[in-house]
Amino acid sequence: MTPTPDFATVTDRYWLTHIRIPLGCLDPSISWTLPIPDLAAPPWREELVAAHLAIEKGMIVDLIPAHHSPPMDAPTWDLRQGLVWPCFVDSHTHLDKTHIWPRQANPDGTFASALAMVRQDYTHWTAADLRPRMDFALRCSYAHGTQALRTHLDSLGPQGPTSWAVWNDLRQLWSDRLTLQAVALVGIEVYGTPEAADLADLVAHYGGILGGAIHNQPRMQEWIEAAFRLAQDRGLNLDFHVDESLDPAEDGLRWVAEAKLKYDFQGQVTCGHACSLSVQTEEQVQTTLDLVKQADIAVVSLPMCNAYLQDRQTGRMPRYRGVTLLPELAQAGIPVALASDNCRDPFFPYGDHDMLEVFSQGVRLGQLDAPFGQWPQAVTTTPARLLGLPQGGHLGVGQSADLVLFQARTLNELLARPQGDRIVLRQGAVIDGTLPDYRDLDGVVSQR
Numbered sequence: 001m002t003p004t005p006d007f008a009t010v011t012d013r014y015w016l017t018h019i020r021i022p023l024g025c026l027d028p029s030i031s032w033t034l035p036i037p038d039l040a041a042p043p044w045r046e047e048l049v050a051a052h053l054a055i056e057k058g059m060i061v062d063l064i065p066a067h068h069s070p071p072m073d074a075p076t077w078d079l080r081q082g083l084v085w086p087c088f089v090d091s092h093t094h095l096d097k098t099h100i101w102p103r104q105a106n107p108d109g110t111f112a113s114a115l116a117m118v119r120q121d122y123t124h125w126t127a128a129d130l131r132p133r134m135d136f137a138l139r140c141s142y143a144h145g146t147q148a149l150r151t152h153l154d155s156l157g158p159q160g161p162t163s164w165a166v167w168n169d170l171r172q173l174w175s176d177r178l179t180l181q182a183v184a185l186v187g188i189e190v191y192g193t194p195e196a197a198d199l200a201d202l203v204a205h206y207g208g209i210l211g212g213a214i215h216n217q218p219r220m221q222e223w224i225e226a227a228f229r230l231a232q233d234r235g236l237n238l239d240f241h242v243d244e245s246l247d248p249a250e251d252g253l254r255w256v257a258e259a260k261l262k263y264d265f266q267g268q269v270t271c272g273h274a275c276s277l278s279v280q281t282e283e284q285v286q287t288t289l290d291l292v293k294q295a296d297i298a299v300v301s302l303p304m305c306n307a308y309l310q311d312r313q314t315g316r317m318p319r320y321r322g323v324t325l326l327p328e329l330a331q332a333g334i335p336v337a338l339a340s341d342n343c344r345d346p347f348f349p350y351g352d353h354d355m356l357e358v359f360s361q362g363v364r365l366g367q368l369d370a371p372f373g374q375w376p377q378a379v380t381t382t383p384a385r386l387l388g389l390p391q392g393g394h395l396g397v398g399q400s401a402d403l404v405l406f407q408a409r410t411l412n413e414l415l416a417r418p419q420g421d422r423i424v425l426r427q428g429a430v431i432d433g434t435l436p437d438y439r440d441l442d443g444v445v446s447q448r
C-alpha cells in the first residue's frame, strides 16, 4: 500500500486523488456515474467510477470525476487508481459462539454436531467468558473495515439475560466505532410457550430484534405467526434463520412471507440462509420468490458457513454447496446481503469477521463475477439499509469519511489477494489496523 501521509492521521482537509469506486457504492444523487469504459466492457465487466474525493473534518466534502483536476487547496494523497469502498456492514454474525473452537471443535463437521457442541459449550457462557470473545471479534471486525454489525444471541432460558447484558455493555463501549445490533435466537417452537412473551420483553428492553431458527415441524406456521404478533405488539423488527438444510421440503421462508402479509406487519423482516431454495423445483422457488418480493423481505446469505456445513458426509465429496439462489433473488428485486455468520466455532471453524473475505467467497461460490454488477452492494449499501443506518453504505458528499482503501485497482486484483494491507479511514483518520493476537484468548478458551 502507498505510505500513509501524516495529514491522514488527523482530520484536516485533504484530497484522495485518482481513486476508483464501485459504481453501486456511489451515492445515487451523483450525476456523473459513467463507469471506466475499458473495464466495463467484456471480458472484465467491472463497473468502477474514477474520481477524486475531498475530506474535511471527517466528512466527504467533495467528489469529482477523475478527468477534472482537484483544486490545489489541500494536501493530496494519490492512491494511483486504488479502490475505495465505503466501510462494510456485517448483517449476520454470532458473537456469543465466536472463538470457542479451541475448546469445542466440531468432530465431523456436520450441522447436527455443530448444534450439539454449542449446546455442550453453554456451561462456559458466563459474562467473563462471553465478553473477551465478543470483544476480540469486534476488534477483528473493526480492523478489517466494518462499521456496523448485527449479531444473533442464543437467548433460551437464563442464557438470554446474561448474553444480552454483555452485548449491551460492549455496544456502549464500541459506540464511537461500531454500530451494533442484536437478534434473539431460539428454536421457533419457543414461540408456542409462555416464555416467548418474556423473551420479546427482554428484546424490547434492549432495543433488539426478535428472531428464531425455523425448521419444518407440524406447528411451525402457528409459531411463526406467534412471533409476528409478539413483535407487532412491541414494535420490533424480525430476523429469522430459515431453511438451513438441503431438504427441499423446508419452506420456512415462504411461511414467513405469508405471515408478514397476513398480519400486514409494518416492521422490517430479514431471513438468513434459505439453503433449501437451492434444491427445490423451479415452481416451488417461483412461488416463494413472488411471496418474498410481495412481502418486502430481505435475504441474508452466509456462503462460507453454508459451504462448510451443507451436504457434508465423511469420505464423500459434497455435491451441493447450500448457498441460496443469489442471482435469482437479486433478479426478483429482493434485497440480498452477504454476511459472515459463524467464526471459529462448531458451525464454521475459520473466518476473521472480514467482510472482504465474505465478499470474495460469495463471488467465487455464487459465480457473481460475470458481470460483478451491483454485488459490491451486498456487503455495503444493502446491509446498511437492512440495519437502518443513516449513512446507507454509500460514498457521497456530506457523509462521514468511513472508507476502506485498497492497493488493488480492479475487482480482479481485489479478489486475487487477501488485501491484508488495506487502510481503513474512520471519520477521515487512518485507524490502527492491527488484528488482535489469538494469544489474547488463551486465558479464555484453552489452547490445545
Ligand SMILES: [Zn+2]
Binding pocket: 092, 093, 094, 152, 241, 272, 341, 342
Ligand atoms: Zn446464523
